[in-house]
Amino acid sequence: NAGVTQTPKFRILKIGQSMTLQCTQDMNHNYMYWYRQDPGMGLKLIYYSVGAGITDKGEVPNGYNVSRSTTEDFPLRLELAAPSQTSVYFCASSYSSEQFFGPGTRLTVL
């Protein structure tokens, strides 16, 4: 199993551009999550999904959108990128216990 994969690993965006961060898991997990980690800060939940077709907002959803059309994929969309969205983004999945994290995407908005 590849576990949780994320693409891209790094990205630099200009203010106002948009992009999609991809997340895929091959463990048939129902629960999936998107977090952001700012320097020196704890992870914060952006959006989560409890199964295909179901998504909900976390603590910091503004400026982001998600979809969950399949169990495997949970893409995160940034519209109109802003410098405040410069962060490291982690995707995670779980079934009944521990969460499995992807390797992260380092995003810089200039």
Added chain:
Amino acid sequence: KNEVEQSPQNLTAQEGEFITINCSYSVGISALHWLQQHPGGGIVSLFMLSSGKKKHGRLIATINIQEKHSSLHITASHPRDSAVYICAPEGSARQLTFGSGTQLTVLP
């Protein structure tokens, strides 16, 4: 919202020392996770526990649900244990609230 406090924020130890990291939270929970973030940024789950104590190798995690407190212990610490250790209580829909982490450095 669950407020999570970890202590200490930074910890430097000599190889072989016994290490304790503490975590307190403000709201009742169903479970609590301990995570390790490697210097390269990757995050792995160490423990998920809802009561008592769990042990995995040199790592031990304990939780007191009534006191809203958990501890992570590392016995016979080693330089490869150097990482950030994160406490994360679990709420509804298995959502985690994360502490800001404890940066552990183990010197040879």
